[in-house]
Amino acid sequence: MKTQVAxxxxxxxxxxxxxxxxxEGIESVVLERRSKDYVLGRIRAGVLEAGTVRVLTEAGVGDRLAREGLPHDGFEISWFDERLRLDLTGLTGKPVTVYGQTEVTRDLYAAREARGGAVIDEAEVxxxxxIDTDAPTVVYEKDGKEHRLDCRFVAGCDGFHGPARxxxxxxxxRDFxxxxxxxxxxxxxxxxxxxxxxxxxxHEQGLALCSMRSEEVSRYYVQVPMTEKVEDWPAERFWEELKSRLPSDVxxxxQTEGEVLEMSIAPLRSFVTEPMRHGSLFLAGDAAHIVPPTGAKGLNLAVSDVHYLHRALTRFFNEGTSEGIDSYSGTALARVWKTERFxxxxxxxLHVFPEIDDFGRRMQKAEFDRLTGSETARRDLAENYVGLPF
Structure with missing residues (x-):
């Protein structure tokens, strides 16, 4: 099999x-090692930056997002007994939109199927x-047989544990x-x-986060040591711990009477690999970087990578210039590192660190006090939260 971009x-x-x-008229084949049902069953983030909403709309998958997404003009930080609302729209002119990553993926699958896109599931690379040549090949296994996909470029969008990096x-x-x-x-x-x-x-026991996927489905988190196991947390224990960390009125x-759809523990990590291109291979999304979920940046950062990469590949195939692909890694990494910092x-x-000393705790409080006392500080947080331009 042959295509332009694997x-x-x-x-x-x-x-x-x-x-x-x-x-843009450019051929590609997508290789996914899991089944479509498995991919659509994964529970992931659901806060979309304004730029992400724009790119999804440009890709033709913004209709359901526009109907069902929940625009949020702000969010709240509860710091022990103090509370602060960040007015995102007032500070930046932009909201964020709550719309689950699973729904984004579902919309994209439907769009690829409608256009006859080649998506091969259960294909393990x-x-x-x-990759040091102009004619790389991806070798994958499907139904017990080995297949070869010849191409001009390879895009590694296969996550932290995938083979691309x-x-x-x-x-x-170099990995950081x-x-x-x-x-x-x-x-x-x-x-x-x-x-x-x-x-x-x-809270003194750690961070708690109240989020949502829709008006009927909620997503909650509590900070726990990595030694904890999901099986030691029945729903009743989780609800009690969550309540103990929230403001009393919240x-x-x-409301805790409802079906528990999923429980899991996610580790927190900051990770970047450099460069994001080697020869005919490009990295995008979690294959190149991981951010802790606190700032809701994982999916959004992947979308900005894809934005830069698709423009670079379009210029190469449709305009005959390599300028975009040559600058892709530097352009993407400039935004990646700013987002990693945030x-x-x-x-x-916002978290309680087990090894932190009294000085460290005072620094955390000083950061919060800076937010409460400075519109400039609040604007800086808001600009990063709604998303840096791309």
Whole structure:
């Protein structure tokens, strides 16, 4: 089989890249090692930046998002006994939109199917050959048989554990990592949200977050040590712990009678690999970087990568210039590192760190006090939260 761009990974980044390239008349094949049902069953983030909404709309998958997405003009930080609302729209002129990543992926699958896009599920990539040449090949296994996909470029949209990043020789890349000493225990429930906007609540026991997927489905998190196990957390224990960390009026109104749809523990990590291109191989999304979920940036950062990459590939195929692909890594990484900084900063301010000393705790409080006392500080947070331009 032959195509212009082989895309490894059938999550939102890979599907979006395929859709955008198709609209420019560029052929691609998406290889996803899991089944479509598995991909659509994954529970992920649901806060979309204004730029992400714009790109999804340009890709032709914005109709249901426009109908069902929930625009949020702000969010609240509860710092022990103090509370602060960040007026995102008032400070930046832009809201964020709550719309689950699963729904984004569902819309993209439907769009690719409607246009006859080639998406091969349950295709496990075994190796990537020839990335130092102009004719790389992706070797994958499907139904017990080995297949070869010849192409001009390979886009690795296959996540942190995928084969794309590992195909770049260690001598040609550098990884930057910070692992945090805690995780987020998340519960997805068929219950009305605790509030009409997100609430980040810092408590002596750790962070709690009240989020949502719709007016009927809520997503809650509590910070836990990484030694905790989901099976030790029945729903009743989770609800009680969540209530203990929330402001009393929010806890009193919290509705807990409803179906628990999913529970899991996610580790927190900051990670960047450089460069995001080697020869004919490009990295995008979690294959190139991971952010802690505190700033709601993972999916949004992947969309900005795809935006830059599809424009670069379009210029190469349709205009005959390599300028975009040559600058892709530097352009994407400039935004990646700014977003990593913001996600690290929010994580550092709002969580309880087991090893932190009295000086560190005072610094966290000073960060919060700076927000409460300075519109400039609030605007800086808001500009990063609604998304840096791309």
């Amino acid at each position: 895309i490894i990974g059938g999550g939102p980044a890979g599907l979006l890249l395929s859709q955008l390239l198709d609209l 075994k190796r990537i050959e020839g 590992k195909a770049i020789p260690e001598s040609h890349r 990592t910070r692992d945090y000493p805690f995780g987020w225990l998340g519960l997805l429930s068929r219950t009305p949200p605790a509030a009409h906007e997100l609430i980040y609540a810092t 806890a009193a109104g919290l 996600s690290w900063w929010m994580t550092s301010m």
